[in-house]
Amino acid sequence: MTDMTVSSNAPMAPAQAKSLLTLDDRTRRRNAAERRFRMMGLVGVTIGIVALVFLLGSILSNGLSSFQQTYVRLDVFLDPARLDKAGTRDPAEIAKVTTFGYAPLIEKALADSMAAKGVQGEGISVKAAAELISKEAPADLRRYVLADPSAIGTTVTFDLLANGRIDGYYKGRVTMDSAQLDRNVSPQQLMLADRLKSAGILTTHFNWAFFTAPDSSDTRPESAGLGVAILGSAYMMIIVLVLSLPLGVATSIYLEEFAPQNRWTDLIEVNIANLAAVPSVVFGILGLAAFINFAGLPQSAPVVGGLVLTLMTLPTIIIATRAAFKSVPPSIRDAALGVGASKMQAIFHHVLPLAMPGILTGTIIGLARALGETAPLLLIGMVAFVRDYPAGPPEGFFDPASALPVQVYNWTQRGDPAFIERASGAIIVLLVFLILMNLSAIILRRRYERRW
């Protein structure tokens, strides 16, 4: 017995007593490994932060200027001799006057204004001076008159959009040198713009129209706005929310609580997980085939976009909801069943409310993903050029509309560099929406999180 203890103890016993004040090799190597790992983590995080700062910096530096716009403030006399020759104030007659009828009014107003403020033309013709004003301006004027025919014969102060090149001049995009080579603007016109600015005719202020105006043609970047895109995205989000939340939650409840565990439910489960990983373009093709070609729904309509995005969001919501259901402790279910609640009552009275924060978080994150999705929308025709606002819901769901990310994609395809600024501005708007949604998800989770 003593022999055994001695022999078994011998290899275990330390050769000599070690001081705690000196590190042995093993400990040193372990500590070095830990330091290395921490350093790698730190480097990774730093790279991430630098990339984020760079991204935000480039987007903000390109896009923030789109929230400012240059306007020309003019007192325009709405001359009845041009707008309503017959003098009947008949809307049908007034509508016959095209934008070409309004352009001379603006030219005249500009000339008058320059004369009144003492701005010298310096050899620039009135026509060339009027080129400082956007081609969209006569259309704005015409819309104003058609909305209010009684304004004819009066003098009204308008903030008319300046031409995109003039706007770009004050945002640093257009310079005297570039104007030399530009067919659309001359250095003389830029100098005139400077004189107009010092006379107070040319002003720069916040660009509300960016959020409300529809898209514009290639030659009028100054009037391009996100109105239709925001409306289209909002409609799609409504459809996605209304369809995918109840459907997703109901599916999860069935799969999690009622479905028997067998090969079929396993198959369904695997497929849901796979669907969450399917590239979004594939959903676009599915939407094109199923909703447009087969079901005959209109192209470019938010309803189709919403349906496609619903299909895309459903797996995310189902997975999040099931995870939320799993996280509710079974003791709550037992407690409810123990006092004689039916399965349905136990679920709807106790489990669902406790799972709600998780469900809402998953839903909002799914919605945020859907909001930023571009690819499937391209395939169902939402990339079309849409200038007319969709009607109010529900008819508006079937009207052509655009969507925020598609508008970004669309603008980056345009030739005029002014559209790059617009696209960056649209990205900022999109990011703000996404941040707000994620923030609300975090707040909801914090607010309703419970501990057991």
Add this chain to the structure above:
Amino acid sequence: MMNNISTTMNTTTTTKAAAMIDSKISARNVQVFYGEKHAIRDVNIEIRPRSVTAFIGPSGCGKSTFLRCINRMNDTIDSCRVEGNILIDNENIYDPKVDPVQLRAKVGMVFQKPNPFPKSIYENVAYGPRIHGLARKKSDLDDIVASALQKAGLWNEVKDRLQESGTGLSGGQQQRLCIARAVAVSPEIILMDEPCSALDPIATAKVEELIHELRTNFTIVIVTHSMQQAARVSQRTAMFHLGLLVEENDTDKMFTNPDDQRTQDYIMGRFG
């Protein structure tokens, strides 16, 4: 505690005469399977009304499984299969015509870990009566809640904070809240699955005292790991081992002179 034991002895002698004739729950050849595993083997037992019956035995012996058969909580486990009959008031609860929801209103349950709903104290107790439609008016419901809390010995501690969360109570209070919740639907039988295993000795003493009081109105079946507890609270004790009902006897006999050698060994601490 001494007091409890003496009353225990008194009642057991009186109930002995009435054995077999008057039983609240009777199990006949009950077998339980979890998938392939044979968890309960051919259990036959008669449980007397208005008394406390304790189930003891080592871990995994099937005592909790059998307890959960009495209110069909095992139905919620997919792989679980129950054979044989359990009769409550001479009605087979495994009859296809029996709705487990109705059964559970008659057979309440208190679980191992206190599991109040994360709602107010009032809501915890009111939930059962509400879903069973026991109260027509708000005032009726208030009365039910108050009387349930009184029966559970919790009323004086919580009467001023009924709207506070049930999960904010101490462990012992939570467990008594769970008992109040079970009592509120006025069941005839209360099943308790190791109700004191998560409680400290003082809270345990309170719950045991409560069990003792509830015995006058309810039939109580309690699963416990503590043999002292079984001795303190119950009149009859059943010993389970490896899915078999080894012995069922009067509690005082069980702990002084058991018939079966395995019971003797378990009580003496030789296994388990």
